[in-house]
Amino acid sequence: MDQILFQLQDAITRSIKDLDVTSMQCKRSSDEDKWSIEQIVEHLIMTYCATATALEARLAKGAPTRARPSVAQRLAQFTITQLGLFPSGRQAPVGVMPVPTQQHHSGSELSKIVHERLARMDDLLGETRAMFGNKDAVNHMILGPLTVRQWRRFHLIHGLHHVKQIQSIRKANSL
Secondary structure, three states: OOHHHHHHHHHHHHHHOOOOOOHHHOOOOOOOOOOOHHHHHHHHHHHHHHHHHHHHHHHHHOOOOOOOOOHHHHHHHHHHHHOOOOOOOOOOOHHHOOOOOOOOOOHHHHHHHHHHHHHHHHHHHHHHHHHHOOOOOEEEOOOEEEOHHHHHHHHHHHHHHHHHHHHHHHHHOOO
16 A cells, blocks of 8 residues: 555554444534544545545546646645645535444444555555556546545545544543
């Protein structure tokens, strides 16, 4: 696995691996609109799956996107992938929002799923680089077309943003 995504996997695993099913349901506040630790990790997994789907579709087409990022998208790309800053307080796109479920998981169970999804996404990113080189190859739903390196950096910065939230929940709940 690429070092950037390995760093992400390690950070997520360290933040949840020792949590049982009950602890994974903890939130930072009693506000029902806030996500539990489990929902945060499910959101991350959903983003890896969405990226894999976008990569698979682009690879099937056999050509990089022809879309060009707007000035606003370039600024957002730079802020996230170069400066390492992720904006707070934004609502996740509908396709990657966790839904309430009756089946819950422990931290170790979700760590395994994170590893599997990151490994799959990393394989597809490798195929994308082999096919398209360093071009803006695949569109992100908000940031526009990204290179393989930008995709990896996006997922690292986004994931670390959520790891901080998990750490905050753990602290608030003495976990």
